[in-house]
Amino acid sequence: MLPYPKDRARWWKVALTACFAVFAACDIAVADSRSLSLRDLGYPDEMFFEGPATPLSVYFPVPRVAIEEGVMTWELRPSSALNALSSFSFFLNDRLATRRSVADLLKNPVVSLPLPEDVASRGFLHARIEPRLFITEDFCSDMSRGGLYYGILSDSRLTVRYSHPPVRSASDFFDTLVAGAAIFLPPSPTVGEATAGVWIASMLRKTYPGQPFPLHVAGEPFSAAQPKILISSGKKRFPDLPLLPDGFSPVSGDLSIVGSDDAALLLQISALPARNVFPVLGDAFSVRKWTTGNRSPAFAAETEGSGHFSAAADLPVYPGLMSTPPADLSFHLEGVYTPVDDAIRRPRLDLFWNGKLEKSERLDNSGSFAVNLLVPKESGLFTRNTLRAVVQYPSTEGLCRYLRTPSRLRLLSRSFVTGHGTFPIGNLAFDSFGLFGMSRGAVYTDGIRDPEILRTTVDLLVFLNRQYPEDVFFLPDLHPLEDLKNEGERGYALIVGSLKSVVLPEQLRGTLPLDPGIGGVVYRKSTGEVVFTHEPSKGYAMLEIGSFAGRPVLLATAADSETLRRAVSFATDPARAGEMYGTLFIHGKDGLSRSFDTRSPETGVRTLEPVATAERIWFRYRGYILLGIWVLVTALLAKIALGNKRKVS
Numbered sequence: 154m155l156p157y158p159k160d161r162a163r164w165w166k167v168a169l170t171a172c173f174a175v176f177a178a179c180d181i182a183v184a185d186s187r188s189l190s191l192r193d194l195g196y197p198d199e200m201f202f203e204g205p206a207t208p209l210s211v212y213f214p215v216p217r218v219a220i221e222e223g224v225m226t227w228e229l230r231p232s233s234a235l236n237a238l239s240s241f242s243f244f245l246n247d248r249l250a251t252r253r254s255v256a257d258l259l260k261n262p263v264v265s266l267p268l269p270e271d272v273a274s275r276g277f278l279h280a281r282i283e284p285r286l287f288i289t290e291d292f293c294s295d296m297s298r299g300g301l302y303y304g305i306l307s308d309s310r311l312t313v314r315y316s317h318p319p320v321r322s323a324s325d326f327f328d329t330l331v332a333g334a335a336i337f338l339p340p341s342p343t344v345g346e347a348t349a350g351v352w353i354a355s356m357l358r359k360t361y362p363g364q365p366f367p368l369h370v371a372g373e374p375f376s377a378a379q380p381k382i383l384i385s386s387g388k389k390r391f392p393d394l395p396l397l398p399d400g401f402s403p404v405s406g407d408l409s410i411v412g413s414d415d416a417a418l419l420l421q422i423s424a425l426p427a428r429n430v431f432p433v434l435g436d437a438f439s440v441r442k443w444t445t446g447n448r449s450p451a452f453a454a455e456t457e458g459s460g461h462f463s464a465a466a467d468l469p470v471y472p473g474l475m476s477t478p479p480a481d482l483s484f485h486l487e488g489v490y491t492p493v494d495d496a497i498r499r500p501r502l503d504l505f506w507n508g509k510l511e512k513s514e515r516l517d518n519s520g521s522f523a524v525n526l527l528v529p530k531e532s533g534l535f536t537r538n539t540l541r542a543v544v545q546y547p548s549t550e551g552l553c554r555y556l557r558t559p560s561r562l563r564l565l566s567r568s569f570v571t572g573h574g575t576f577p578i579g580n581l582a583f584d585s586f587g588l589f590g591m592s593r594g595a596v597y598t599d600g601i602r603d604p605e606i607l608r609t610t611v612d613l614l615v616f617l618n619r620q621y622p623e624d625v626f627f628l629p630d631l632h633p634l635e636d637l638k639n640e641g642e643r644g645y646a647l648i649v650g651s652l653k654s655v656v657l658p659e660q661l662r663g664t665l666p667l668d669p670g671i672g673g674v675v676y677r678k679s680t681g682e683v684v685f686t687h688e689p690s691k692g693y694a695m696l697e698i699g700s701f702a703g704r705p706v707l708l709a710t711a712a713d714s715e716t717l718r719r720a721v722s723f724a725t726d727p728a729r730a731g732e733m734y735g736t737l738f739i740h741g742k743d744g745l746s747r748s749f750d751t752r753s754p755e756t757g758v759r760t761l762e763p764v765a766t767a768e769r770i771w772f773r774y775r776g777y778i779l780l781g782i783w784v785l786v787t788a789l790l791a792k793i794a795l796g797n798k799r800k801v802s
Contacts, residue, residue, distance in 0.1 A: 193363030234300025345415020479572030592644020
């Protein structure tokens with residue numbers, strides 16, 4: 154049964170919720186508001202951007218309802234060394250909203266912008282800042298001084314006030330979400346219901362950043378202030394509720410999702426993105442054009458950038474969206490750029506793969522180029538990669554004069570990328586595991602019986618989902634842990650559970666960096682120095698990359714479900730991006746965490762040899778044993794000395 158609040162404060166929350174339901178039933182719109190900061194979206198507390206024209210672009214999801222009032226607020230920290238005439242241009246949905254000088258911002262660093270009229274129909278706000286910064290007229294001198302930068306505080310935020318219309322459909326429900334929703338499964342959920350709950354929780358947390366979507370089994374406590382999503386494979390799975398019809402049905406401001414059986418329920422959940430009920434923020438990258446094979450257009454829309462001494466354009470690349478995750482990629486890039494009127498001093502094209510320079514060549518000042526790039530295998534493939542094209546312009550004779558008119562670079566949509574080979578599973582790490590995410594995957598978990606493990610599974614899926622474009626989702630099947638021994642042909646596997654429940658196949662044990670049930674050490678091969686010792690009795694939580702039956706495996710396990718939940722929540726927190734890397738992540742009950750890349754030739758792992766009982770007693774109690782021996786020896790010597798003294802006397 155769904156719980157009811159017992160204290161006065163919670164009764165007030167229920168009363169307010171009931172009032173809302175009455176308003177909805179009477180078709181009376183209710184005023185509501187929402188505030189979403191950069192911190193809520195996972196950005197660090199303060200970001201700094203160097204250079205004369207480094208932009209910032211952020212997408213904010215917006216309720217697709219009638220906006221009564223809305224404001225985008227930026228908090229900037231321009232360098233005090235900047236020339237007062239330096240300026241920042243602020244854009245909302247690609248339209249210029251205002252322009253502010255550094256002199257103005259040093260007096261008042263807060264910029265508040267009213268929202269454009271089309272923000273609700275789009276379902277998102279694209280907020281962009283384009284700076285034009287200088288200190289002197291001599292750019293080379295400016296760069297050497299080190300004051301050419303600005304900062305953005307994570308308290309910068311979007312705030313909207315709007316009329317909350319009656320909820321008559323699933324679209325109405327998702328359009329008006331402002332404080333998340335509590336997702337409820339029936340008592341003793343079926344495998345299909347548990348799968349559906351995990352799917353929709355992970356999709357919603359990715360789609361609505363900053364909003365909570367806790368997953369509960371009926372009977373657990375919850376926040377009465379949140380609307381509910383009720384999931385069931387059967388019309389009468391919640392005993393205290395009336396008969397629920399199949400499909401998506403508003404119920405007094407809440408939403409029920411009912412399937413006649415598990416298969417019908419999962420079909421409805423998996424179709425949610427295609428029904429356009431989620432606000433998709435969009436990407437310059439077209440997902441659909443990746444699914445045709447391993448030679449695909451690089452992107453659907455043209456992407457461009459501008460600058461004074463260089464112009465850069467970034468292309469997000471998701472190799473996992475190809476039909477087979479490739480071992481390496483080759484690009485054919487075509488683009489246009491602003492030529493310079495100098496036959497001798499020609500511009501240069503630099504191509505970077507994930508921040509590393511891979512190719513550089515001179516351009517011919519024709520204003521267009523066509524180049525090929527093979528990404529070396531040693532450069533690595535991640536789930537999400539960035540290909541950056543930069544046109545570098547030569548400085549003029551004499552002083553480096555600041556150029557007032559920016560140059561532009563545009564990558565054309567007829568560019569394409571080709572995948573080669575198949576990605577070797579032995580090279581996978583946490584940042585590349587998602588390469589196999591679009592294949593048919595499976596989660597093996599005891600979360601069907603343990604809601605805490607089920608919520609941990611959601612955290613893992615959110616971590617993997619965030620590495621893909623906004624309209625792409627991991628949707629693996631859920632299975633009880635005991636089904637692992639019957640693993641069939643699947644693209645990948647997630648194993649989530651406590652040590653007492655997880656029984657690992659021997660083939661999988663041999664591929665894991667550390668066997669969680671057996672002691673082991675991580676050491677530096679060059680020196681033999683032990684940097685970490687694993688003992689199962691210490692209660693560590695572990696996330697590891699391995700393989701089973703030719704398929705990649707991500708294992709998450711700990712002594713108990715609470716420890717595992719804390720560890721996974723810590724590792725997958727966007728604010729801690731980068732702290733979980735390599736192939737092995739270890740989190741202790743003390744909150745300390747360690748990451749290791751066991752693929753590195755410098756990192757070694759070995760299993761601790763079984764210790765005999767006598768040896769184990771010695772190591773554990775050697776202090777007491779030595780103290781006892783000292784006492785005995787001292788007493789013996791004292792007795793001998795006393796005896797000799799008596800003989801002399």
